[in-house]
Amino acid sequence: MSGKKIVTLLCFALWWALPAYAAQAIQTFEPDGMARIVASQKGKPFVLMVWSLDCEFCQASLDTLAREKRKHRNLRIVTLSTDSLEDEQAAALMKKKLSSLGLNDHAWAFGAASPEQLRYAVDSKWHGEMPRSYWFNAKGERTAYSGVITPGMIAKFFAP
């Protein structure tokens, strides 16, 4: 194989690998974020888990979601942190947390717009209490829930 061919192949490999890398990075949630999250799930039922580094109860919900996902690989779980991706330290902590749980492939976090604006973009009826989750069915209808997520809730929602 010629050197040129190898370089071409490597470039191709990188070109192919980069979007996969990008998909693992936490995506920025701006005022259009909800529509983008819904579109990314292509009409399949999913749960959107809103959390923050400072929310102790959120850790229990994230642990439960991670555990259930390990058991049922087809569970569609999207996470959204209200910590700012603009804060480098917070971004590193979020990444670490999500990677350790294996929940880093559909992860979002608040971006540059004001937290007030972004909270409103999530849900104008939400008051900022966490953990907060949204359960989207195949029709795109969502049910909001405040409180800790249990395995039973996940089983019931994703039951065939």
Add this chain to the structure above:
Amino acid sequence: MRVFDRGRIVFAALLLLCGIVNLAWGQQSMHAHMHAAELGTSVAVDSQGSLWIVGKEAAGVDQYVTVQTSTDMGKTWSEPRRIQQTPEPVSADGENRPKIAFGNKGEIYITYTKPLAKPYTGEIRFVRSLDGGKTFAPPITVHANRDVITHRFESLIVDREGRIYVAWIDKRDAQAALAHKRKYAGAALYYAVSVDAGASFRGDYKIAEHSCECCRIALALDAQGRPVAFWRHVFEPNVRDHALAELTPDGKPSAIRRATFDDWRIDACPHQGPGLAFSADGKRHQVWFDMKENEGGVFYAAADAAGKLEKPIRLGDAQAQHADVAVRGSDIVLAWKQFDGKASAILSRFSHDGGRTWQERELMRTSGASDQPRLLASASGIVLVWRTGDEGVRTIFADRR
């Protein structure tokens, strides 16, 4: 073999290129981080009528508490001055913000939460100035317990005798329960007292077990001058309603009393603490956030001197948050923050007749990020102080049209 080496070099070059791109991204976000300030700010008025605010300054990775003063009720402010010689982490994110109060001889007292590296842990720090703010003593830690656990969400008040009370949320009891594999609802509330103008603190006195973990504590002096704490509690089995208790200098607080009855059953962090003020007639004025019958809201209610609570009034719409209350004579002002889809506004209600009749108006708005509203009863009236990301610190008299 030679070709393979060449390929490896090209691959390394491509990786390097990726690295440079990544580094550039990293620097961009670092730059952004320097602009994303935590806006948590507190305000107090000294005996000369000057306003003092404390907030946070981040200079790169270094963090400081800063103080600013205004002699013209907030029209102009002095440049921010750091109160520590050495930087240390400072919480200033709304529910958790530095506090300031004054002693009887003009002493300046400042408290703040210093978060530690482990999540949810912290120490309550205290700094004083005995020369009117020319110099500040090095910070001391208020609590005797030095476990690496939650000591956070501190609150500060000085009574008429000049005694300093600092109350905070503390997880030592929760940790002890965990060690014995017992369940423990919420955290606990502790306090410490200084009778020597902040040279030392006595404590740690327990106010209550099973407080909420993540909401600010309101402290106010009642008509007799006793400090009263008002906080979100966890009542059996998981009802996050509010409780209050009187604090005493000898570490024997009163039994706790339930002060809201919304029956919000939830295992969650509401991140919304209450507000409290007393009027000279002994009435207690309280504002708080709760979910009631599945609808969240900010509420105000007064209780008479005997403690009998009136029917709560809902303030604002579903977006109302983070209310404060101040009382001056028969004037009462309530203020809360409300986002309308485009901007955050501070809305208020004020009464000149002790709460018999009310008027409502919008005081300020901003399209960017903002702190919670703070109300302050000064000699010249009740003032709203609000720090916004775009406009800085703004003040307005909230007790007049």
